[in-house]
Amino acid sequence: xxxxxxxxxxxxxxxxxxxxxxxxxxxxxxxxxxxxxxxxxxxxxxxxxxxxxxxxxxxxxxxxxxxxxxxxxxxxxxxxxxxxxxxxxxxxxxxxxxxxxxxxxxxxxxxxxxxxxxxxxxxxxxxxxxxxxxxxxxxxxxxxxxxxxxxxxxxxxxxxxxxxxxxxxxxxxxxxxxxxxxxxxxxxxxxxxxxxxxxxxxxxxxxxxxxxxxxxxxxxxxxxxxxxxxxxxxxxxxxxxxxxxxxxxxxxxxxxxxxxxxxxxxxxxxxxxxxxxxxxxxxxxxxxxxxxxxxxxxxxxxxxxxxxxxxxxxxxxxxxxxxxxxxxxxxxxxxxxxxxxxxxxxxxxxxxxxxxxxxxxxxxxxxxxxxxxxxxxxxxxxxxxxxxxxxxxxxxxxxxxxxxxxxxxxxxxxxxxxxxxxxxxxxxxxxxxxx
Numbered sequence: 001x002x003x004x005x006x007x008x009x010x011x012x013x014x015x016x017x018x019x020x021x022x023x024x025x026x027x028x029x030x031x032x033x034x035x036x037x038x039x040x041x042x043x044x045x046x047x048x049x050x051x052x053x054x055x056x057x058x059x060x061x062x063x064x065x066x067x068x069x070x071x072x073x074x075x076x077x078x079x080x081x082x083x084x085x086x087x088x089x090x091x092x093x094x095x096x097x098x099x100x101x102x103x104x105x106x107x108x109x110x111x112x113x114x115x116x117x118x119x120x121x122x123x124x125x126x127x128x129x130x131x132x133x134x135x136x137x138x139x140x141x142x143x144x145x146x147x148x149x150x151x152x153x154x155x156x157x158x159x160x161x162x163x164x165x166x167x168x169x170x171x172x173x174x175x176x177x178x179x180x181x182x183x184x185x186x187x188x189x190x191x192x193x194x195x196x197x198x199x200x201x202x203x204x205x206x207x208x209x210x211x212x213x214x215x216x217x218x219x220x221x222x223x224x225x226x227x228x229x230x231x232x233x234x235x236x237x238x239x240x241x242x243x244x245x246x247x248x249x250x251x252x253x254x255x256x257x258x259x260x261x262x263x264x265x266x267x268x269x270x271x272x273x274x275x276x277x278x279x280x281x282x283x284x285x286x287x288x289x290x291x292x293x294x295x296x297x298x299x300x301x302x303x304x305x306x307x308x309x310x311x312x313x314x315x316x317x318x319x320x321x322x323x324x325x326x327x328x329x330x331x332x333x334x335x336x337x338x339x340x341x342x343x344x345x346x347x348x349x350x351x352x353x354x355x356x357x358x359x360x361x362x363x364x365x366x367x368x369x370x371x372x373x374x375x376x377x378x379x380x381x382x383x384x385x386x387x388x389x390x391x392x393x394x395x396x397x398x399x400x401x402x403x404x405x406x407x408x409x410x411x412x413x414x415x416x417x418x419x420x421x422x423x424x425x426x427x428x429x430x431x432x433x434x435x
Contacts, residue, residue, distance in 0.1 A: 006123040009036070013119035013158075015092060024092065024119050024158040025080070031150025034140040037083055037127045066138025071146060080155040081132035085125050090158075093118045119158065130159070169195050188221040191240050197260040198272065199247060203240045205273050212284060212294050213239065216303070223318050230304035233293060238318040242325045243276060282339050286346030289313045309367050311352035319369045320350070320361060323376050327383040334393055335433030344387055344430055356382055359409035378405055387430050 011026040028036075070076055094117040097105050129136045135154075143150045194200040206213045217239060218225055218232035225235050249256050264272075284290040289306050296302040306313040314320035324345065331341045352362035361370055361379050381394040381401055391397055406412065 008123050009121045011119050011121075011156075013092065013117055015115050015117065021159055026119055026156050026158060027153045028156050029150060030139050030143050030152050030154060031147075033081070033136060033154060033156070034143040034150065037081070037129055037136050039129060039133050039136070063134040063137035063141070066135055067141040067145070070138060070142035070149060078132075078135060078154050080157050081135060082130045082157045082159065083127050083132075084130045084159055085121075085127055087125050090119065090121045090125055093120065186221070187237055187240065191236055196263040198264050198269065199240055199244045199260060201263070201269060202243055202247075202273055202276055203236065206239065206243075206276060206280070207236065210277065210280065212280065212290075215298055216293060225307070225316075225318065227307055227309050229307070230301035231298050232303060233290070233316065234318060234321055238321060241318075241322055245322065245325050245329050246276070246279065247272065248329075279338070279342075282342045286342045287315065287350075288346075289315060289350075311362060311364070311367070314350040314352055314357060314361065317352070317369050319371050319376065320352075320357075323361075323380050324350075324383070327380045330380065330384055330393070331387065331430070334388075334390075336388070336430055337433070340430060341387070345383075356405060356409075360405065375408055378408060388432070390432065 009032060011028055013024040013026040015022065015024055017023070094114050097108065097112070097116060099105060139149075139154070190197055191200050191203050207217055207219065208214065212233075216231070216233040218229065218235045220235060221237070223235055223237040223241070225232060225238075249259065284294050293302050293306075303316065307316040315324060328338065328341050328345070332338045350357070352358065353364065357379070358364055359370075360375055360382075362368075363370055378401070381396075382405065385391065385394050385398065385401060394401060
């Protein structure tokens, strides 16, 4: 983070507009960027989401490569930073354009009137990089190592930011739009900042409003959660993926990704949030492991009972949670009642050491989850078929499913076929939906 600066700063500026933004094109010395510009963490109220932005940049190799570029490349040049400004009392002072032997002010285009001036900052503002966070960190590191670089100048575009709900949303959308079309955006950045992606918006709402996830969701970059973690249920990227599974439309390739680039109406977002809230309410009520965790406090570290080197509960591993949610979605799409599906699943044995999960999803020798797509597909099919007895839903007979399962776990297919029903699935069976 940059240090708080209270001294005034004046920079040459051009005032311009695009869409509904008024912005100022300026240049700043690297020394001023290093001490005045911070990361875009203030566009979130939730501390975990703010910290995820900071960690994402701190751990990135890109910022370090920018530092090395500045220190080693004589022909160095950057494109413009986009900087948001909050607080203080910045002001723009127009400069009058005088005449010359070759051109008079009245000969200039009308749009140049009032466009040239000086942008003055009083020092009470906070500046944060909306586009160019890695460059800001790289500049800061390079200037610290070689102070003479501080006299060099970088183009900066300044936009105003309001510290209100609407202002935060507006700045997040600008961040994600600029980064989306400039370079690939990481999933953690999409979750933190995207104001058009319905899945990202609803993920943040659950983090901020749902009591369970506000206490037991690990907000970090990456999907995995370590077996040494004793506090959290799952990670924010895994939660994002579960929501994506539940909301995803069955359509042509790429259409769902295009849909997520355009923000739905507030009424649509509210309705989908209520559905998600109800979904997780039923999940927590139906699974004893989730109920116990929800009734505890993080300090009790109850998650350690369900995730350890020895195994634990399938829902407490990202790959397990994702295939369970995917199975629920398949059954709901087939016409089964969602709450009945969840209640039935709550009666199943989801211990990793139980059959059929051991050696299919859980390797008891290496004590690791098996993430192969083939294994996950068979696990889904076993769950879907086991709860319904409907072979049409899996596109094959039970005998064929058992044979594939046996092959994946290294068991002879003849013994697998002759085994009675999987013990894990013997306590629940859903009624076929009426058509």
